[in-house]
Amino acid sequence: MLQAITRSKMLKIRRSNKQEGFVLMVTLWVMVMLGVMLTNLAYQVRIESVVERWALNQSTLRWAARGAVHFGAAQVRDHAADDYHSPQAEWWSDEDLFRDQTIGTVQVSLLRPGASDDSSNEAPSGNDTTESKTVENTDEAQVETDAITTSQYGLDDEESRLNINVALPNQLMGFPGISTVLAESIVRFRRELAEKQQEAKKDQPQTSARTTRKDEKDEASPLVQGPIRSLQELLQVEGVTEELLFDTREDEPPLSTLLTTLSSGKININSASRPVLIAVGLNEGQVNTVIAQRKESPFTSMDAVNGLLGHNPRTWARVKKFLDVRSSTFRLLAQAHLPNQARTYHTEATVYSGSDEMKFVRWREY
Numbered sequence: 001m002l003q004a005i006t007r008s009k010m011l012k013i014r015r016s017n018k019q020e021g022f023v024l025m026v027t028l029w030v031m032v033m034l035g036v037m038l039t040n041l042a043y044q045v046r047i048e049s050v051v052e053r054w055a056l057n058q059s060t061l062r063w064a065a066r067g068a069v070h071f072g073a074a075q076v077r078d079h080a081a082d083d084y085h086s087p088q089a090e091w092w093s094d095e096d097l098f099r100d101q102t103i104g105t106v107q108v109s110l111l112r113p114g115a116s117d118d119s120s121n122e123a124p125s126g127n128d129t130t131e132s133k134t135v136e137n138t139d140e141a142q143v144e145t146d147a148i149t150t151s152q153y154g155l156d157d158e159e160s161r162l163n164i165n166v167a168l169p170n171q172l173m174g175f176p177g178i179s180t181v182l183a184e185s186i187v188r189f190r191r192e193l194a195e196k197q198q199e200a201k202k203d204q205p206q207t208s209a210r211t212t213r214k215d216e217k218d219e220a221s222p223l224v225q226g227p228i229r230s231l232q233e234l235l236q237v238e239g240v241t242e243e244l245l246f247d248t249r250e251d252e253p254p255l256s257t258l259l260t261t262l263s264s265g266k267i268n269i270n271s272a273s274r275p276v277l278i279a280v281g282l283n284e285g286q287v288n289t290v291i292a293q294r295k296e297s298p299f300t301s302m303d304a305v306n307g308l309l310g311h312n313p314r315t316w317a318r319v320k321k322f323l324d325v326r327s328s329t330f331r332l333l334a335q336a337h338l339p340n341q342a343r344t345y346h347t348e349a350t351v352y353s354g355s356d357e358m359k360f361v362r363w364r365e366y
Contacts, residue, residue: 061336061345062365064106068334072098072110072155073351073358076330080353084325085157086270086298093154108336112156158329158350160271161260162279164231165190165224171322174279176252182239189237194227223329223352224265225361231256262350262361266324269305270298281319282309299325328353329361 075091087093098110162171164186172183234240246254258275267280269290277287286309299305302325310316329352337344350362 057338057341057343058345060104060106061338061343062347064103064108065334065336065345065347065365067103068101068108068110068336069332069347069349072330072332072334073349073360075155076351076353077358080328080355080358082326084270084298084300085268085327086294087154087157088270088298095153098153103336106336106338108334109153110155111333111335112152112154113333156331156333157268157271157327158260158263158331159266159268159324159327160273160276161258161263162267162276163224163263163265164228164234164259164261165226166265167259167279171279171281174281175255175258175275177244177249177255179239182237185237185239186234189234190228193233197227222264222354223262223361225262228261230261231259263329264324264327265322267322268325268327269323270294270325271327280322281315283315286315301325 075097079085079089079091085092090097093112100107100109102108167187169180169183169187172178172186173180178186228234231245234245235242243249244255246256248254253273253275258273258279267276269277272280274287274291277290278284282290289308293299293308299308302320302323305323305325306316306320309319329350332347332349332351334347335344336346345365347365348363349360352359352361
């Protein structure tokens with residue numbers, strides 16, 4: 001009897017131990033599952049936090065870059081009515097004004113990508129006295145050491161470049177790498193492109209009187225912005241290569257830094273580079289004289305330019321319609337970044353400021 005009771009108790013104890021072990025295993029399994037779920041939840045929260053922080057930083061950079069572009073546009077607007085424009089002016093290229101300005105936690109700058117390669121500020125290579133008497137009085141030793149320190153920050157003048165939409169064949173031939181045949185091909189391509197655009201415009205119905213007024217206003221604007229809208233289109237011309245257009249060759253600047261598709265069509269003699277001045281029609285001696293003169297003091301009027309170059313009627317008649325001392329179109333490139341971070345955000349815009357209006361004519365962000 002005693003043995004039966006003992007055996008019964010032992011069976012109950014074993015059964016109880018099995019139940020407790022099962023409960024323990026279930027508890028451990030539940031704890032493991034909860035741990036996995038909590039870990040996954042924490043990971044998702046962390047990822048969402050990183051994404052939200054990235055989006056917030058991106059938005060902050062974007063608005064800071066846009067603000068810098070509008071600040072540059074305000075400088076253009078405030079000085080649009082000035083009698084002359086020059087890169088030597090503080091509002092144009094003052095590093096204290098355009099470099100690493102702080103907006104909240106963001107640092108922004110307005111960049112001039114081509115400024116360090118601006119050959120207009122290089123020491124002249126020599127004088128040509130065949131056409132210009134003013135060169136005879138130029139101190140060669142002084143000219144060779146004259147160089148304007150060009151800021152890499154500020155406004156980028158479209159009128160420092162030759163507008164491909166109005167350039168003449170002989171002007172294009174003034175650039176390195178462009179032969180007579182290639183210059184004629186570029187002008188023919190431009191003419192054919194204009195004809196195609198005119199035909200396409202005739203086939204498009206006018207949607208409203210408002211659209212018609214806008215088109216008439218654009219046609220009356222002194223801003224030349226077609227038929228070639230992008231320098232990339234020149235790659236359709238046989239003989240124009242990416243190397244010729246975008247690569248520096250033997251210390252010669254690429255054509256993309258000398259040409260534009262959007263400007264008044266004239267050249268600002270105060271900002272144009274040496275190759276552009278030569279392409280317009282000045283000889284080496286005249287270019288040397290211009291660079292030496294504008295280093296001392298910018299040209300303040302076309303009468304001042306005439307006083308320097310106008311003694312040669314043939315040259316002056318050829319180039320005066322392409323020259324000016326003012327600029328109306330500027331490229332603004334804003335770069336924004338957060339301190340101690342490699343990521344940057346860029347806003348690039350082109351602003352036109354006329355006698356009675358100011359507008360952004362191009363805008364892109366990246």
